[in-house]
Amino acid sequence: MKALRPERVVLVGSSTMxxxxxxxxxxxxxxxxxxxxGFKGTVRxxxxxxxxxxxxxxxxxxxxxxxxxxxxxxxxEAGVSAIIQITGGFTAVQRATYNGHIExxxxxxxxxxxxxxxxxxxxxxITAFNExxxxxxxxxxxxxxxxxxxxxxxxxxxxxxxxxSRFAFVGDKIDIDDEDxxxxxxxxxxxxxIGMYVEGVKDGRSFVETASKVSAVKPIxxxxxxxxxxxxxxxxxxxxxxSGSDDIFDIALKExxxxxxxxxxxxxxxxxxxxxxxPLEGRRIAIVSNVGGPAILGADAVVxxxxxxxxxxxxxxEQVTSKYPGVEMINPIDLIADxxxxxxxxxxxxxxxxxxxxxxxxxxxxxSCFFSPGDVDGILEALKGSSKPVVDVIPGGTDFRTLRGRxxxxxxxxxTDPSHAVEALEALHSYSLxxxxxxx
Amino acid sequence: MKALRPERVVLVGSSTMxxxxxxxxxxxxxxxxxxxxGFKGTVRxxxxxxxxxxxxxxxxxxxxxxxxxxxxxxxxEAGVSAIIQITGGFTAVQRATYNGHIExxxxxxxxxxxxxxxxxxxxxxITAFNExxxxxxxxxxxxxxxxxxxxxxxxxxxxxxxxxSRFAFVGDKIDIDDEDxxxxxxxxxxxxxIGMYVEGVKDGRSFVETASKVSAVKPIxxxxxxxxxxxxxxxxxxxxxxSGSDDIFDIALKExxxxxxxxxxxxxxxxxxxxxxxPLEGRRIAIVSNVGGPAILGADAVVxxxxxxxxxxxxxxEQVTSKYPGVEMINPIDLIADxxxxxxxxxxxxxxxxxxxxxxxxxxxxxSCFFSPGDVDGILEALKGSSKPVVDVIPGGTDFRTLRGRxxxxxxxxxTDPSHAVEALEALHSYSLxxxxxxx
Numbered sequence: 098m099k100a101l102r103p104e105r106v107v108l109v110g111s112s113t114m115x116x117x118x119x120x121x122x123x124x125x126x127x128x129x130x131x132x133x134x135g136f137k138g139t140v141r142x143x144x145x146x147x148x149x150x151x152x153x154x155x156x157x158x159x160x161x162x163x164x165x166x167x168x169x170x171x172x173x174e175a176g177v178s179a180i181i182q183i184t185g186g187f188t189a190v191q192r193a194t195y196n197g198h199i200e201x202x203x204x205x206x207x208x209x210x211x212x213x214x215x216x217x218x219x220x221x222x223i224t225a226f227n228e229x230x231x232x233x234x235x236x237x238x239x240x241x242x243x244x245x246x247x248x249x250x251x252x253x254x255x256x257x258x259x260x261x262s263r264f265a266f267v268g269d270k271i272d273i274d275d276e277d278x279x280x281x282x283x284x285x286x287x288x289x290x291i292g293m294y295v296e297g298v299k300d301g302r303s304f305v306e307t308a309s310k311v312s313a314v315k316p317i318x319x320x321x322x323x324x325x326x327x328x329x330x331x332x333x334x335x336x337x338x339x340s341g342s343d344d345i346f347d348i349a350l351k352e353x354x355x356x357x358x359x360x361x362x363x364x365x366x367x368x369x370x371x372x373x374x375x376p377l378e379g380r381r382i383a384i385v386s387n388v389g390g391p392a393i394l395g396a397d398a399v400v401x402x403x404x405x406x407x408x409x410x411x412x413x414x415e416q417v418t419s420k421y422p423g424v425e426m427i428n429p430i431d432l433i434a435d436x437x438x439x440x441x442x443x444x445x446x447x448x449x450x451x452x453x454x455x456x457x458x459x460x461x462x463x464x465s466c467f468f469s470p471g472d473v474d475g476i477l478e479a480l481k482g483s484s485k486p487v488v489d490v491i492p493g494g495t496d497f498r499t500l501r502g503r504x505x506x507x508x509x510x511x512x513t514d515p516s517h518a519v520e521a522l523e524a525l526h527s528y529s530l531x532x533x534x535x536x537x
Numbered sequence: 538m539k540a541l542r543p544e545r546v547v548l549v550g551s552s553t554m555x556x557x558x559x560x561x562x563x564x565x566x567x568x569x570x571x572x573x574x575g576f577k578g579t580v581r582x583x584x585x586x587x588x589x590x591x592x593x594x595x596x597x598x599x600x601x602x603x604x605x606x607x608x609x610x611x612x613x614e615a616g617v618s619a620i621i622q623i624t625g626g627f628t629a630v631q632r633a634t635y636n637g638h639i640e641x642x643x644x645x646x647x648x649x650x651x652x653x654x655x656x657x658x659x660x661x662x663i664t665a666f667n668e669x670x671x672x673x674x675x676x677x678x679x680x681x682x683x684x685x686x687x688x689x690x691x692x693x694x695x696x697x698x699x700x701x702s703r704f705a706f707v708g709d710k711i712d713i714d715d716e717d718x719x720x721x722x723x724x725x726x727x728x729x730x731i732g733m734y735v736e737g738v739k740d741g742r743s744f745v746e747t748a749s750k751v752s753a754v755k756p757i758x759x760x761x762x763x764x765x766x767x768x769x770x771x772x773x774x775x776x777x778x779x780s781g782s783d784d785i786f787d788i789a790l791k792e793x794x795x796x797x798x799x800x801x802x803x804x805x806x807x808x809x810x811x812x813x814x815x816p817l818e819g820r821r822i823a824i825v826s827n828v829g830g831p832a833i834l835g836a837d838a839v840v841x842x843x844x845x846x847x848x849x850x851x852x853x854x855e856q857v858t859s860k861y862p863g864v865e866m867i868n869p870i871d872l873i874a875d876x877x878x879x880x881x882x883x884x885x886x887x888x889x890x891x892x893x894x895x896x897x898x899x900x901x902x903x904x905s906c907f908f909s910p911g912d913v914d915g916i917l918e919a920l921k922g923s924s925k926p927v928v929d930v931i932p933g934g935t936d937f938r939t940l941r942g943r944x945x946x947x948x949x950x951x952x953t954d955p956s957h958a959v960e961a962l963e964a965l966h967s968y969s970l971x972x973x974x975x976x977x
Binding site for chain 2: 116117118119120122124125212213225227229230241242243244245246247248249251252253254255256257294296320322323324325326327328330331332334335336359360361362386387388389390391392393394396397398399400401406421423424425427428429431433434435462463464465466467492493494495496497498513514515516517
């Protein structure tokens with residue numbers, strides 16, 4: 098929405114105030130100022146200890162509840178279109194006061210308890226306060242109802258080089274909510290897939306309607322927190338969320354065309370796949386690997402996920418074995434540990450051209466093999482222009498970090514465990530069902 | 538076994554020979570030589586292009602099958618006690634010839650198709666060929682039937698700073714098998730837990746008997762490859778493994794007191810937990826966190842795993858709230874984003890002393906919080922000497938890499954996702970059942 102695409106941002110905080118238990122702290126205020134250095138418009142800082150006039154379209158407030166309400170009023174007077182309320186800890190009465198301000202001044206509010214605020218890499222807007230929080234530009238966007246979960250997703254995205262378009266921390270969402278942001282991301286040309294962390298939604302029926310519109314165009318994947326009664330109890334206190342039974346939520350998400358995942362890690366893995374790869378139209382998967390064991394585990398995971406191992410046609414078998422008689426054409430296809438980029442390229446081209454293959458998992462391990470970073474070229478050459486989804490696995494820790502950048506840059510999601518690659522393909526298949534109206 | 542604890546190692550290979558498709562390559566031969574630089578005994582290199590006499594207790598052979606058999610015979614003549622056959626590709630006839638050598642000369646054989654051979658960090662024995670393959674000394678040992686899976690585990694262990702005692706790549710195991718190695722690890726004072734990757738075992742009944750003996754003393758966790766018919770077909774070709782139905786395998790593992798896991802990642806996560814933490818005697822878990830969302834997801838995962846969220850007694854609640862009235866004592870316990878080491882220490886001490894708490898998940902996030910590396914001190918101080926199992930979660934990618942070293946050094950397993958921490962506690966609880974004879 099336009100309110101979150103400001104030209105002039107005003108940061109409201111204090112360079113001295115610290116709460117006993119709470120987020121207000123001079124370091125937080127300073128951190129936001131530093132992260133806003135790359136913003137493409139103007140940034141004004143209003144330190145309430147020695148205030149200057151409020152001039153801006155978007156105000157970011159980082160103060161305790163009472164002071165925040167006072168200054169939100171002043172921002173309203175000054176005509177801001179939106180406020181991002183970083184800090185939380187608002188009582189029901191204080192929330193009502195905020196609502197009064199919204200009605201009176203007509204600004205939009207993200208938060209309170211947003212914690213990390215809003216990121217838009219297109220305009221350099223970063224209202225988060227920690228160091229090293231700026232992600233690369235890219236096709237994934239997120240809407241999260243927890244500073245912690247959101248920050249973990251963001252930190253992982255930064256660490257793995259996965260690009261982000263927009264990232265919204267909705268907090269207690271007393272005004273701007275998931276629906277507003279989904280509609281906004283629907284319009285964002287950079288956003289190719291949307292990841293969500295949800296503790297509860299206000300109006301389930303309305304949410305399903307809006308999400309259905311969006312998921313018909315862009316894939317949405319969601320992680321729900323507060324499934325257990327213990328988790329739900331904490332969620333009530335955390336973001337004032339009341340969620341109904343988990344089964345009902347599950348049905349609602351399916352109806353909305355939202356793909357559900359069980360963990361933070363899965364949320365990241367599937368979002369990146371959905372943002373970079375086409376839907377998986379059928380269930381038949383080929384695995385092309387330079388190691389036996391991880392390929393076997395991949396095949397096990399494929400079958401466990403309800404997908405199928407493809408049976409390459411005679412022509413494909415012939416094409417491979419005529420050049421590489423030592424490669425036994427049983428899927429998972431083991432290229433043997435000395436496979437180089439050339440061997441991968443030849444086999445992958447044949448496999449991708451095979452009509453009985455719907456999607457491919459490439460496994461390229463370095464340790465225990467003769468695979469070197471230069472061999473990635475051959476793989477990427479074979480994958481160029483493929484209309485079928487492909488995901489990559491680099492088993493191991495240090496090797497994963499050595500190679501994954503090349504794949505991510507080329508839009509090929511890369512994982513360290515075969516089971517993660519299968520989870521990604523499962524999501525890509527679910528999205529093909531969403532598009533066909535066969536998911537619910 | 539003594540055969541794998543040599544004083545003199547002889548490496549047999551060729552500085553010129555390369556197989557069309559296969560592992561024999563001068564680089565592999567050279568790589569092993571380099572990795573053996575830290576061996577505490579003597580190392581002789583026998584290059585078959587210009588051979589010197591074989592002098593050693595243990596021979597490591599990296600040649601094509603026919604040449605390997607020739608040189609295995611010569612090693613037998615020279616009186617070696619053991620051979621590690623790195624390279625594979627042996628036909629049934631060639632395997633039979635190897636067996637003949639074993640009978641005739643009485644040496645023990647690891648492999649063929651071992652690929653990475655054997656690591657014993659206690660004596661600096663590393664017969665793997667890649668660079669950067671030397672793990673730190675530590676309490677986890679592994680027995681793996683796949684070069685790829687083993688190398689992925691090893692690479693992750695190195696990358697995450699998890700220490701290793703011994704690591705055996707059994708390959709086609711025509712002589713030394715899982716049982717031999719399990720009995721060996723039972724005797725190894727450094728080994729506190731054993732991780733296995735298995736495609737098949739020769740004699741199920743005997744394996745269960747041996748494993749039962751070992752699991753009564755040291756925890757064993759296993760990943761099985763070739764569960765699906767497609768995976769099993771590849772396993773037959775990969776390591777000549779024939780496995781029965783997965784259900785039978787599952788029952789056998791339970792009987793053997795072996796804890797089963799579904800992925801490479803799980804194998805590593807649970808092995809490290811079992812090697813460093815005591816068994817989880819009850820099911821009641823407390824979560825102490827500086828972030829709400831990840832703690833809620835942790836609670837959801839606890840309940841999903843069949844564990845329970847503890848309800849701290851009044852005394853514990855009093856102890857915490859008297860000092861920190863802002864901390865609401867609902868489990869998962871949210872210390873709020875500004876929690877420092879001191880607050881963690883106070884709350885963790887109270888929670889660990891609570892008799893209704895059996896195990897603890899600590900979550901300390903940096904991004905979205907004010908947690909800094911120095912705050913780890915407070916946490917570790919509180920955990921010192923705890924008789925209850927504790928695992929740590931550092932949500933995010935870069936932050937995980939910043940902090941995890943401190944925890945690992947102190948013997949506290951650290952994970953990036955709450956669900957991994959719960960998986961670890963689940964394994965620690967399973968092991969308490971194994972010890973009580975209530976697991977099967």
